[in-house]
Amino acid sequence: MSNTSRTALITGASAGIGAAFARHLAAEGYSLLLVARRQDRLTEIADELTRxxxxxxxxxxxxxxxxxxxxxxxxxxxxxxxxxxxxxxxAGLSGKSAFADTPWPKLAAEIQLMVTALTELCHRVVPGMQERGWGRIVNLSSLAAFSPPGASLLYTGIKSYVLGISQSLDMELKPQGIHVTALCPGFTRSEFHDTMGTRDAANKLPALLWQEADAVVREGWNAVMKGKPVCVPGVVNKVVASSVRPLPVSLQYHLGNRLNPFKEN
Ligand SMILES: NC(=O)c1ccc[n+]([C@@H]2O[C@H](COP(=O)([O-])OP(=O)(O)OC[C@H]3O[C@@H](n4cnc5c(N)ncnc54)[C@H](OP(=O)(O)O)[C@@H]3O)[C@@H](O)[C@H]2O)c1
Structure with missing residues (x-):
């Protein structure tokens, strides 16, 4: 089957990494179904890619x-x-206020968006992929799933779930021609920190910690096509992920508490 007869559903396609995935897959000939809340932004991207x-x-x-x-x-x-x-x-975002100070509906919405909707979409697309004997799923996790937990955020827990479930799904589905990859970027240029309200702190981080969204997408797409269940894009992120993981949890906790650049007090 050629790419032109295959369709990719991309959530959070109106900005950042999702928009970069749309551009990358359109260039490879995939048809696209683009989803996000901002219809005007989606339409602009769709018109550009069709043209x-x-x-x-x-x-x-x-x-x-x-x-x-x-x-x-x-x-x-x-x-x-x-x-x-x-x-x-x-599709995803991160809150930055303290857990106990955040109203439950806001936390529940983050879980619905990045855990439940992500899992439900996997569950709903897999049967069709099984019937056709071919499928590719990329779930956006984060370097946060490997690195010390930032204080007071749901984000680390959510992205750890995404990492774990993607690995399990890949083991279950690969024999049926379906590859699942957890893509775990570090700091990536997008609208993420504007939405989170951490743009000023993010701008102070050293340039070598940052990647462009299209570089993240290229590496993530290569990984899922090659059947790699986990992709940490970029050399710096790979070094961070592999050096933090073997540390004792108490040391990870200490480092996370000391080094979280977005901690407010
Ligand atoms: N940037 C980073 O440093 C970084 C690092 C690690 C992992 N990630 C992960 O990468 C993914 C993409 O983030 P990004 O950096 O590209 O951020 P971004 O530029 O802010 O894009 C986020 C996308 O998610 C969509 N979205 C947010 N809430 C939504 C909702 N309730 N319903 C539907 N769509 C929603 C937004 O579209 P609308 O606003 O139009 O709905 C937007 O298209 C996220 O899962 C994020 O956690 C990012």
């Missing part, structure tokens, strides 16, 4: 912190005759 690469590009505005969103996306795809061959589970 440039002649691929079929469909957009759907959805809020993935709404529990009904994954089923609505899949119903839309079915109604429009779109089979999902590639799933890029990318």
């Amino acid at each position: 440039k690469h002649g691929v079929r590009c469909t957009v759907l505005a959805a809020d993935l912190s709404d529990p009904s969103a994954p089923s609505q996306i899949m119903e839309y795809a079915q109604a429009h005759g779109i089979a999902i061959d590639v799933l890029i589970n990318n």
